[in-house]
Amino acid sequence: MRSVFVFPAGGRAETVASLDQHLPQHRDPWSLDGNLYIDIDDEESGQFFSDWDPDEVAVLVAAVGHHPGWAVQIDISGRIDGTAEIHRLVAQLLQHGGVAFDDYSDHPWTLQEIESGTVIGGLRFFDFRTYHELQCEH
Template identity: 70%
Template structure:
């Protein structure tokens, strides 16, 4: 299972409402075709940042301007590549700004970087292999 964390700008309730609209008849957690498992994670009641490298947390704080208190965690089944599905969901969640992180780099990715296929340390967002 691979994971992506999305830190949308705005209030948590707005993000939950958006997920509820786009994934009806579900509520934290949400699923997409039994391939994406989506939940809200936080430091107070969850495990957000519990196993993060301190440098990755610092990079996130610098990108966002503060330490986020919650995130949308997306777990991706190993049964699918997941790139298309993850990109679609991340675009929805970052439509009003914010950043996303993936398992492959400590870089906080903006929506513009994700959509343009920008590189960071020879990697694109949610891409496990280096671009040559």
């Protein structure tokens, strides 16, 4: 299972309403075709940021301008490529700003970077293929 964390610029209620609108039959947690599993993760649950490196949290705080208390966690099934699906969902969630983190880099990806295919550290957003190729080279 691969994961993406999305930190939308809008409020939590606005994000939940957007997910409800686009995925009305699969709510809390939401699911997209049984291949993407979407949930809100927050510090109140006690688990949020528990496996994040402090440097990653510092990069996130610098990118969004504050320490966020919640995020949309999207888990992508290994049964599918998932690239097109995750790009569509992240575009929806970041339409008003914010950033996303994937499992493959420590970069806070903006929607503009994702949509333009920006390469940072040799990787694009959710670039699991290149990531694995680079890992095999080392």
